[in-house]
Amino acid sequence: MKKNNIKLMQGNEACVEGAIAAGMKFYAGYPITPSTEIAEVSAQKLPRVGGKFIQMEDEIAGMATAIGGSLAGLKSMTATSGPGFSLKQENIGYAALAEIPVVIVNVQRSGPSTGLPTAPSQGDMMQAKWGTHGDHPVIALCPSSVKETFDLTVRCFNLAEKYRMPVFLMLDEVVGHMREKIEIPDASEIEIYDRLKPTPGDENYLPYKVEEGQIVPAMAAYGDGYRFHVTGLIHDESGFPSNSTEVAQTLMTRIMKKVEDNINDIVTYEESNTDDAEIILLSYGGTARSAKSAMKKAREMGLKVGMFRPITVWPFPEERVKELAKQAKSIIVAEMNYGQMVLEVERIAKGTTDIYHVGKINGEVISPDEIFSKIKEVL
Amino acid sequence: MANQIELRLTGSGGQGLILGGIILAEAALLDGKTAIQSQSYGPEARGGASKAEVIISETEIDYPKVDSADLLLALTQVACDKYADSVKEDGILLVDSTVVLPEGIKAGKIVSVPILHTASDVVGKTMVANIIAIGAIQQLLGSVTKESLESAVLSRVPKGTEDLNRKALAEGYKLVEKF
Numbered sequence: 422m423k424k425n426n427i428k429l430m431q432g433n434e435a436c437v438e439g440a441i442a443a444g445m446k447f448y449a450g451y452p453i454t455p456s457t458e459i460a461e462v463s464a465q466k467l468p469r470v471g472g473k474f475i476q477m478e479d480e481i482a483g484m485a486t487a488i489g490g491s492l493a494g495l496k497s498m499t500a501t502s503g504p505g506f507s508l509k510q511e512n513i514g515y516a517a518l519a520e521i522p523v524v525i526v527n528v529q530r531s532g533p534s535t536g537l538p539t540a541p542s543q544g545d546m547m548q549a550k551w552g553t554h555g556d557h558p559v560i561a562l563c564p565s566s567v568k569e570t571f572d573l574t575v576r577c578f579n580l581a582e583k584y585r586m587p588v589f590l591m592l593d594e595v596v597g598h599m600r601e602k603i604e605i606p607d608a609s610e611i612e613i614y615d616r617l618k619p620t621p622g623d624e625n626y627l628p629y630k631v632e633e634g635q636i637v638p639a640m641a642a643y644g645d646g647y648r649f650h651v652t653g654l655i656h657d658e659s660g661f662p663s664n665s666t667e668v669a670q671t672l673m674t675r676i677m678k679k680v681e682d683n684i685n686d687i688v689t690y691e692e693s694n695t696d697d698a699e700i701i702l703l704s705y706g707g708t709a710r711s712a713k714s715a716m717k718k719a720r721e722m723g724l725k726v727g728m729f730r731p732i733t734v735w736p737f738p739e740e741r742v743k744e745l746a747k748q749a750k751s752i753i754v755a756e757m758n759y760g761q762m763v764l765e766v767e768r769i770a771k772g773t774t775d776i777y778h779v780g781k782i783n784g785e786v787i788s789p790d791e792i793f794s795k796i797k798e799v800l
Numbered sequence: 801m802a803n804q805i806e807l808r809l810t811g812s813g814g815q816g817l818i819l820g821g822i823i824l825a826e827a828a829l830l831d832g833k834t835a836i837q838s839q840s841y842g843p844e845a846r847g848g849a850s851k852a853e854v855i856i857s858e859t860e861i862d863y864p865k866v867d868s869a870d871l872l873l874a875l876t877q878v879a880c881d882k883y884a885d886s887v888k889e890d891g892i893l894l895v896d897s898t899v900v901l902p903e904g905i906k907a908g909k910i911v912s913v914p915i916l917h918t919a920s921d922v923v924g925k926t927m928v929a930n931i932i933a934i935g936a937i938q939q940l941l942g943s944v945t946k947e948s949l950e951s952a953v954l955s956r957v958p959k960g961t962e963d964l965n966r967k968a969l970a971e972g973y974k975l976v977e978k979f
Contacts, residue, residue, distance in 0.1 A: 429825050429835065539840075599864050602834055602835065
């Protein structure tokens with residue numbers, strides 16, 4: 422802490438610092454525990470960087486307003502927890518189909534309904550993937566530390582802008598509320614991606630036409646001088662609704678493929694001691710810290726235990742998990758829910774290895790000992 | 801972990817225990833160590849037993865929660881009754897002298913000193929009890945340096961209260977000198 426960019430900071434606070442570093446200029450939302458600090462710190466800091474903060478009447482309006490802010494050309498974010506994440510789902514689908522970049526932070530708490538408002542959980546992982554109706558592309562990132570919360574919030578904005586879609590930061594109460602050392606990188610070290618804009622004065626601008634060599638259509642902002650239409654209905658390149666099956670096929674395939682074709686750009690993960698591992702612990706977010714501790718204890722005892730931590734949880738790092746499943750005797754998935762990402766691991770492993778689950782749904786963090794007990798049981 | 805110190809600060813909401821925890825963690829960072837501070841939220845924060853946890857380490861800290869504490873601070877009876885058994889067998893139980901110790905405590909060392917009284921009658925402000933307490937913790941464990949603790953305190957307290965807080969720290973050191 423001799424250098425003044427080293428601080429003790431909460432995960433939620435680091436999220437806002439990351440957002441501002443990425444260029445966030447608009448926050449709209451409705452505060453809810455355990456995400457409230459994200460709204461508070463955004464309200465304090467955004468006006469100082471020429472941005473705007475607005476507290477709406479509820480989470481639905483918070484989502485809609487963040488989408489509106491993005492359509493007006495500003496990098497926008499909202500943050501919430503389970504109950505608010507449920508409410509936002511309809512508008513998230515709208516942002517997915519209308520291809521509007523927006524970052525949605527979910528600091529997960531125990532559910533369902535109002536559940537245990539102050540207790541941690543990872544119970545919204547499948548909701549992030551399937552929460553809004555209809556097929557739609559999903560990108561969700563999951564940090565395990567305060568520093569990583571900063572980095573991944575920057576990345577969420579970059580991915581949202583690059584692929585023109587809603588991107589989720591799936592925090593949990595553990596990482597959101599703990600205070601930890603963080604070294605804030607200098608602005609010059611942070612890579613920032615800004616959305617593709619139409620050529621100024623382009624008379625033939627079509628808001629949903631992908632130009633040669635691009636992944637997404639160029640995005641004009643309301644107020645830039647272009648006339649264009651945005652809708653949650655299936656639309657053609659002009660942005661106006663269409664009932665044509667051909668248009669629907671083209672549009673839907675395009676929005677699914679923009680993620681599917683760029684998996685290597687989007688998917689990130691961390692692994693340790695997997696080379697010779699007979700047992701692989703697969704865990705993410707706050708729980709991954711317990712898994713890491715359990716792995717170290719096992720290694721000290723000479724047990725061949727490794728660890729795989731998806732950082733991008735959606736799309737799931739399918740290819741690498743498939744390889745690991747072929748190599749390891751078993752995979753133990755540890756997560757604070759009744760069994761969610763374990764289903765994805767089972768689907769990918771297709772019976773090539775034994776899959777075990779350590780879950781918890783009482784609002785308590787999974788301890789390293791609980792994971793270690795499972796390692797001994799599996800051995 | 802041998803080079804990891806785990807602290808649990810308990811008392812009632814409003815005693816500034818979370819701030820005390822933050823200051824200890826910041827002092828550890830000033831010393832070039834790593835630290836994590838966390839707390840329990842919820843109904844407990846409204847006057848009942850409240851707690852803040854701090855882990856200080858020479859290396860990376862994985863699991864961020866405190867299981868059995870190396871030192872447990874209890875400023876109130878309710879907090880002591882609730883958390884006294886969460887201290888390690890070779891750990892330290894630091895309690896305010898108004899607290900009646902529950903039976904069957906396994907802590908290796910019990911330090912009972914008048915933290916609250918020192919705040920109100922010696923330093924003259926009830927609200928500095930947390931600063932006296934972290935001074936006492938420093939003196940007992942040495943897990944952060946006095947120099948870093950003082951700068952961490954001074955960077956967190958309101959302007960104009962520096963001398964008051966320096967005095968509170970000094971009283972905290974003094975309270976447990978004999979232990």
